[in-house]
Amino acid sequence: MRVKDEDTIAAISTPLGEGGIGIVRISGEKSFDIARRIFSPKSEIKNIKSRYLYLGQIIDPEEGYPIDEVLTAFFKAPNTYTREDMVEINCHGGMTAQRKILELTIRYGARVAEPGEFTKRAFLNGRIDLSQAEAVIDVIRSKTDRALVLANRQLAGGFSEKINSIRRDLLEIMAHIEANIDFPEDDIPETDPEIIKSEIIKSKGKIEELIKNTGSSKILREGISTLILGRTNVGKSSLLNALLREERAIVTDVPGTTRDIIEEYINIKGIPVKVIDTAGIRETSDLVEKIGVERAKRYLKEAEMVLLIMDASMEITDEDRNIFEMVKDKFTIGVINKVDLPAKIDEKEVKRLLPGKKVIKISALKEQGIEELKNEIYNSIVEQIGPIDENTIIAGQRQKQALEAARNSLERAMESMKVKMPVEIIEIDIREAWEKLGEITGDTVSDDIINAIFENFCIGK
Known part of the structure; x- marks a missing residue:
């Protein structure tokens, strides 16, 4: 999945105010061109090396005067946070210097990034899934060391892998059911209802364990x-x-x-x-x-x-x-x-x-x-x-609701099996559970939900 919007974006990624360092971040295909327009290196750069820091000055090309002495890093796609070309300008932390540098990036081809747009592009470009993207916010807002460790574990994909494992199991059940429905004339063994029931119970148990482990999320x-x-x-x-x-x-x-x-x-x-x-x-x-x-x-x-x-x-x-x-x-x-x-x-x-x-x-x-x-x-x-340990998941309300909806769908599938409903009906509930779990990772989520999630991020992240 790729970002359809080809705009180059820029934002101040550090809190506004006085500080030792301020960072102006640029992402998109024009990033390097914009940086070259406003950054004057102390020594000539013949070939830009990715992930190197270059000392120099930011200069207003129209006025000709220096804005600030900076360290500038160039990051070549796809090995970047957004999987796009990126530039990070490390300037002094004064509000005036940061704002002036941001204004220059806008003047020469970027636009101001929306809240969370850098992380949104990382998600849309496939570097992280939606659960990992939401974990970024949890890392930023962590109030204790333990919360930080758990958020970083989810950022690394721990929660996502558990979700994807359940989805793979459900997909295998659906594949067997649909094969029997679509190709009855082929020599495909009929799926034993007891095997389907056993797999549903197993997946439901895994989901309930995840729900249990999200109990301390809000706290x-x-x-x-x-x-x-x-x-x-x-x-x-x-x-x-x-x-x-x-x-x-x-x-x-x-x-x-x-x-x-x-x-x-x-x-x-x-x-x-x-x-x-x-x-x-x-x-x-x-x-x-x-x-x-x-x-x-x-x-x-x-x-x-x-x-x-x-x-x-x-x-x-x-x-x-x-x-x-x-x-x-x-x-x-x-x-x-x-x-x-x-x-x-x-x-x-x-x-x-x-x-x-x-x-x-x-x-x-x-x-x-x-x-x-x-x-x-x-x-x-x-x-x-309940106890807070390595199994604890810091899940938001959206994620918990998706888990509960997936569990409820599997419960309906089990009820349908009890009354011997056709497998086509049972498969609908299993698919619904699979889709609800996909909303957590972003595989089956709507654009409206994606936009709502990233609106809660800070600008510059």
């Missing part, structure tokens, strides 16, 4: 949203700081210090946890604090986990009891803070108000019990989603 991609909740002055911001090991939130003895929402990611054994510090829940006449309390309640509705924090040096209050009621249906870990102070809290009442929920005792100020709390957060997540 590994986005992190689990974890809300620190409690009344004022129980140590919510101190807990946030202790989890982050930095002074991220302002901590004072004055109730109501936290007015707005603070969000930060922490890495707990490879799982990204988005920790959200909120305003203390209480009745207040302060307008700004009241807004913060309402925001905390809104965030509670969407939180996937709650760290309900209490003050060990105080008895349970009516405000505490109201908050216990708010989280009764939420995935909650109770946290008794300030255990370094004389204890007044009734732990039996806490356990009665949080039935079936784990309670951890800590001192955020002294950083006591923080590791135990992290371990409990990790164990609680794993209980919900």
Whole structure:
């Protein structure tokens, strides 16, 4: 499959802003010509060598003045990211230099790349499949080392090979069925229904295993949203700081210090946890604090986990009891803070108000019990989603839906076999499963879906 659009594209592939290095990337048949127009090498280049860096300057041909001193690399097709001729100009990371170089590439024959268009061309030109293309985004957005390792495994084709293996098995079943239908007069042995059934069950089992291994996808991609909740002055911001090991939130003895929402990611054994510090829940006449309390309640509705924090040096209050009621249906870990102070809290009442929920005792100020709390957060997540190991697949919603649709098609095929439907009907369901799996790798996907996927990429990738 080749790209029909013969345009040469260009984009800034590094984040805009000040930095040590900025990269302007060009791909397409005019890439080398455009680069030669604007790049003046320090030493004469008689024959361009692919994948070599050349020192020189970018010069505006019309104005004649240098834009920046750069290192330019030429990549000859087909051994490139897009399988087209490519050029990468490594300039200084200032916004002005990068933009001016990009403007020059546009002036001399390129157009600005669409989001994800470089990776889209890699897919359309057959260098990677659609599952691998989507893994590129997961590599870029990885929030932990473990998520990065898993994303790179999919980028290398691990997930795709499993999908293709199942598709090959289904294709073989269809080939036998269709041979019996199309060439009944030939000496082709009739396909034993029990063999068809056995193959369907085997393929369905493989798909169900893949679905099972995608259970942690959303958490590994986005992190689990974890809300620190409690009344004022129980140590919510101190807990946030202790989890982050930095002074991220302002901590004072004055109730109501936290007015707005603070969000930060922490890495707990490879799982990204988005920790959200909120305003203390209480009745207040302060307008700004009241807004913060309402925001905390809104965030509670969407939180996937709650760290309900209490003050060990105080008895349970009516405000505490109201908050216990708010989280009764939420995935909650109770946290008794300030255990370094004389204890007044009734732990039996806490356990009665949080039935079936784990309670951890800590001192955020002294950083006591923080590791135990992290371990409990990790164990609680794993209980919900299952273990995260080398078989884990970081699949998007589109991929999971395709897997589920393929499984459902095979279930329909098995139901048809039970009632002894004609093999032509059974073959339709098997083919539908084969096509749904092909949507994951891109073999049977529509242009609209392809375009929608790459719209989520950043420009320059």
